[in-house]
Every structure is written in structure tokens, then in C-alpha cells.
Amino acid sequence: MNQHMNKNEDSFINKHPLDQETLFLVSQTFKALSDPTRIRILNLLCSAEHSVNELAERLNLGQSTVSHQLRFLKQLRLVKFRRAGTTLYYSKDDDHIMNLLNQAIEHATHN
Template sequence: MDYKKLDAETIDTVTRTFKALGDPTRIRILTYLFNNEHSVGDISDTLDIKQSTVSHQLKTLKNLRLVKSRRDGTTIYYSHDDAHVMLMLDQMISHIKHD
């Protein structure tokens, strides 16, 4: 890939994605979704974050295609939508925890 020829839209999306990953609440949600899908209520209860906050953050992550949703009856389940981003997140956490 020739990184010198990135178009403005790609650069903008990369920038918005890094900004999204710069939020502690979004990192907490993404790491919680690392291996399993969860509902808003489950995310809220486990991470002790208001449901409205979780929903707002999931909307941001979904707009950037970092999470996806699946409906089962009246419940919507969320999971990560991009293994590349999750690998990058995992590598960053490993880097930080490395002595």
C-alpha cells in the first residue's frame, strides 16, 4: 500500500477513529466486547456506566464500524466489528503492560 497517496476521506476517517479510541469509556467498552457480545444493559451493569452513556458511546463506535449489533427479540447485542482494530488495541495493552 502506498501511504503517501491517502485521500482526504481516508485520512479523516483514520483521525476520527483514533479520536474515538482516545476515550476511556470507549476503550472499556471495546475491551469488554473483545471476546463476547453483550447487551447495553449488561455492559452498563458490568462496567458501572449509565445505560444512556453506553448507548451514546456504542453509537459513536458503530458509526466508525468498530462495533456491530445483532437483534434477538427485543434485545440488541453488540460485538466488535473489526479484528484489525481489536488486534491493535490488544497490542497496545500488551505494550503498556510490558516491563
């Protein structure tokens, strides 16, 4: 067993059989996190909500590209939105995924 796992991780991993739905959801989560554009969007949404236009401007991407990626992330319930007039503001919807993303970023930047 990996010595770096804490008790909580050790108590869940390998002790619960993975049904097809769980396997699918886990694979979709990693699919979501495998795309650089989606990672950039989630990284911005970790700290604050943003409109589609704000995200597009901050990431130097087209609004349609950002909207497409947000739709994918919303389907997985990784982001949520609220409407203010005609503007949609997106924010994170799952702290577990944001923690996973943070850990991946820390791992990638660890020297």
C-alpha cells in the same frame, strides 16, 4: 525505518498517499480509541457479545452513557449489533481495530 516493523507493515506505510477520506477515517479511529469508556467497551466486546444492560452493569455506567458510546463506535463500524426481541446485543465488527487495541494495551502494560 523502524527495525520493529515487519515486512507487511513496511510495504504499506509510506507507500500509499493518504487522501482526505483516509485521513479522516484514521483520525476518527484514533479518536474512538482515545476515550477510556470506549476502550473499556471494546475490551469487553473483544471476547464476547453483550447487551447494553450487560455492558452498563459490568462497567458500572449508565445505560444512556453506554448507548451513546456504542452509537459512536457503530458509526465507525467498530461494533455491530443483532436484535433478539427488544434487546440489542453488540459485538466487535473489525478485527483490525481489536488487534490495534490489543497492541496498545500490550504496549501500555509492557515492563
